[in-house]
Amino acid sequence: MLDVARKLALRGPLPRPADSYLRHPMSELAVVSIRSVIAESRHRVSAAVVTTDGRLVADAGDPDTTTFWRSATKPFQLLPLVEDGGVEAFGLDRAMLALACGSHNAEAVHRAAGARWLSAVGLTEADLACAGHPSLSPRIAQDMIRDRVDPTPLWSNCSGKHAAMLALARRNGWSLTGYERRGHPVQDRVEATVSRWTATPRADLTWGIDGCTAAAVALPVRAMALGYARLGTSAEPAAVMVRDAMMAEPYMVGGEDRLDTILMQAWAGRIIVKIGAEGVYSAALPDLGVGVALKVEDGDMKCAGLALLSIVLDVTARLDPGGSWPIDALDAWRSPVIRNTRGEPTGRWDVTGALHFS
Numbered sequence: 001m002l003d004v005a006r007k008l009a010l011r012g013p014l015p016r017p018a019d020s021y022l023r024h025p026m027s028e029l030a031v032v033s034i035r036s037v038i039a040e041s042r043h044r045v046s047a048a049v050v051t052t053d054g055r056l057v058a059d060a061g062d063p064d065t066t067t068f069w070r071s072a073t074k075p076f077q078l079l080p081l082v083e084d085g086g087v088e089a090f091g092l093d094r095a096m097l098a099l100a101c102g103s104h105n106a107e108a109v110h111r112a113a114g115a116r117w118l119s120a121v122g123l124t125e126a127d128l129a130c131a132g133h134p135s136l137s138p139r140i141a142q143d144m145i146r147d148r149v150d151p152t153p154l155w156s157n158c159s160g161k162h163a164a165m166l167a168l169a170r171r172n173g174w175s176l177t178g179y180e181r182r183g184h185p186v187q188d189r190v191e192a193t194v195s196r197w198t199a200t201p202r203a204d205l206t207w208g209i210d211g212c213t214a215a216a217v218a219l220p221v222r223a224m225a226l227g228y229a230r231l232g233t234s235a236e237p238a239a240v241m242v243r244d245a246m247m248a249e250p251y252m253v254g255g256e257d258r259l260d261t262i263l264m265q266a267w268a269g270r271i272i273v274k275i276g277a278e279g280v281y282s283a284a285l286p287d288l289g290v291g292v293a294l295k296v297e298d299g300d301m302k303c304a305g306l307a308l309l310s311i312v313l314d315v316t317a318r319l320d321p322g323g324s325w326p327i328d329a330l331d332a333w334r335s336p337v338i339r340n341t342r343g344e345p346t347g348r349w350d351v352t353g354a355l356h357f358s
Contacts, residue, residue, distance in 0.1 A: 028044065028060070028061065028352075028353045029044070029045040029047060029060035029061060029307065029310075029311075029351070029352070029353040029354065029355065030042050030043055030044045030045060030351070030352050030353055031043045031045065031296065031300070031303035031306050031307050031349060031350070031351050031352075032349070032350050032351070032352050033338060033347060033348075033349055034338075034347050034348055034349075034350055035338065035346055035347035036346075036347065040347070042352075043279075043296050043297065043298055043300045043303040044061060044296070044297040044298075045060055045061055045294055045295070045296050045297065045303075045307045046060060046061030046062045046063060046065045046221055046294065046295050046297065047059060047060040047061060047063065047221065047292070047293065047294035047295075047307070047311055047355065048063035048221045048222040048224070048225040048292070048293055048294075049225060049290050049291070049292050049311070049315055049355065050222060050225035050226045050229050050290060050291050050293075051229055051289055051290055052226075052229045052230050052233055052289055052290075052291075054199060054226050055358075056222065056358055057290055057315075057319070057357065057358060058314075058315065058318075058355040058356060058357045058358065059222075059355065059356055059358075060294075060311075060353065060354075060355050060356065061297070062221075063220070063221050063222045063225075064220045064221070064222055065220065065221055065295060066206065066218055066219060066220050066221075067218055067221065067278070067280065067295045068208060068210075068216050068217065068218040068276075068277075068278065068280070069194075069216070069217055069218065069219060069224055069276055069280065069282070070210060070211075070216060070276035070277040070278060070280050071103045071157070071158065071161075071210075071274065071275060071276045071277060071280075072224065072274045072275065072276035072280050072281065072282040072293070073190075073194065073216070073217060073276070074100065074101045074102070074103075074158075074161050074274065075101045075231060075242050075243075075246065075272075075274065076190070076193050076194050076197055076227060076231075077100075077161055077164070077165065077190050077193075077214075078097065078100045078101055078161070078164050078242055079193050079197075079238050079239065079242060080168055080186075080189040080190065080193055081164050081165075081167050081168040081171065082097070082238040082241050082242060083238040084168065084171050084172065085171070086164075086167050086168065086171045087241060089171055090120040090121055090167055090171075091120055092117075092120060092167075093116075094244070094245040094248050094249050095113050095245075095249045095252050096113050096116060096117050096120070096160070096163075097241065097242060097245035097246075097249075098160075098245045098246050098248070098249035098250070098252035098253050099113045099114060099117070099159075099160030099163075099249075099252045099253075100117075100160035100161050100163065100164040101160070101161075101242065101245070101246050101253060101274065102157070102160060102246075102252055102253035102254060102260070102274075103136065103157040103158065103253075103254065103260075103274075103275055104136075104157050104159075104160065104252065104253070104254060104255055105135050105136050105137040105140055105157070105254065105255030105256060105258065106135045106136075106137075106140065106151070106154070106155040106156070106157065106159075107135075107137070107140065107255050107256065109251070109252070109255075110159075110160075110252065110255065111154045111155065111159075113160070113252060114154045114159040114160055114163060115154060117159075117160060117163035117164070117167070118163055120167075121163065121166060121167045121170055122170070123163075123166055123170075123176075125152055125153045125154055127166055127176060128153040128154075128156070128159060128162045128163070128166070129162060129179065129180040129212075129213045129214070130153050130156040130158050130159060130162045130180075130212040130213055130214070131153060131156060131212075131213070132150070132151030132152045132153050132154070132155040132156055133151055133155065133156060133157075134151065134155075135155070136157055136255075136258070137255060137256060137257060137258075139256075139257075140256075156212060157212075158210075158211075158212035158214070160252075161212070161214065162180065162212065162214065165179050165180065165186050165190075165214070166179055168186050168189065169184075169185070169186050172185065174186065180212075180213050180214040180215065181215065182207055182215045187214075187215045190215070190217075191205065191217070194217050194219070194227070197226075197227040197230055197231065198219060198223040198224065198226055198227040199223065199226055200219050200220075200223045204219070205217050205218070205219055206218040206219070210277075211277060221293045221294065221295055222293070224280075224282050224291075224293035225282070225290075225291040225292055225293040226291060227282075227291065228272065228282045228283060228284040228291030228292065228293065229284060229289065229290050229291030230291070231243060231272065231284055231291070232272055232284025232285065232286040232289075232290075232291060233284075233286050233289055243272060243284075243286070246264070246272050246274075247264060247268070247269050247271075247272060250264035250265050250268075251265075253273075253274065254275070258275075259273065259275070259305040259308070259309070259333060260273045260274060260275055262329060262330065262333070263283075263309070263312075263330065265329070266326050266327075266328075266329040266330055267325060267326065270285065270286065270287055270325075271283060271284065271285055271286075271312070272284040272286070273308070275301075275304065275305070277299075277301070278295075278296075278299035278301075279294075279295055279296030279297070279298065279299040279300055279301060279303065279304045280293075280294070280295050280296075280304065281293070281294050281304050281305070281307070281308040282294075283308060283312060285312065285315065285316070287320070287323075288315070288316070288319050288320060290315065290319070292308070292311055292312060292315065294307050294308060294311060302349070303349075305333060306333065306334075306336070306349055306351055307351060309330060309333050309334060310334075310351040311355060313325075313327065313334075314354060314355050315355070318357060335348050335349060335350050335351075336348065336349045
């Protein structure tokens, strides 16, 4: 029994029982694939909508579930550099800042901005701890195969984040070696920043390693939403600079056919959106003073965007019923058609259930 207990302790806390999803009659939010008249698969979602003072406005599933924030952390990983005067010291522009917050497609415009980052800081691709990988865009990934592209670190969707971390190290005279690892002063600053903006004590943060080699933080979904609520409304100069860069340059955050970009373009100046791996999304609605965060339980990425869109449409309708929130540009994302290999429709994706508003 002792060995079993030790193994469980190493694996972390046990998941909450399934009945935690039944706290409210409509609290089980899920993304469902429907083929013919059968719900073929069901992907449960935990979500939180939070005000800047931490009040839970709406939720689904288990808003206290803890998971890795992954790439949705990026604006907070950039903040220390902006706070330390890095924008002025290195001559950074909004496109470069947005790239650091983004998980980009590695389109030519993204790689060019990444190269500008490195040039501004006086570094090269060899200094980036991340590795290259195929584009997050299926079309571009296919082009890479056709053209036999061997992706270098600038092709990484996290190249901007890594350039910003290197810039923070250079700005403060810290070693450039190991900047991505826990224990380095760069990561100490990131930890303090995440803790402050999410109101999560540093001792309560859990750490792992992200796919891009950098330290990755895990915290409750509710805390993620709080961080974005504050980022969306803060008057602190660094937060304003990061927020404005993302909203002004949404293409640098994602790229073609990416929901982050499409939603920020459709609701220009009214939303900040950032995807994270393994079914995570975070967003801020500055006009409404709320932040949103979600986790698709099984990590399905195609479901994360559908869940986010359903949630923000629900939140805006409920909190700002007379407001103008254009949705025409988002129609293709609301209930996508499932097609077979001949392009014929065979079913659809849909969102079932709803948020519970407090």
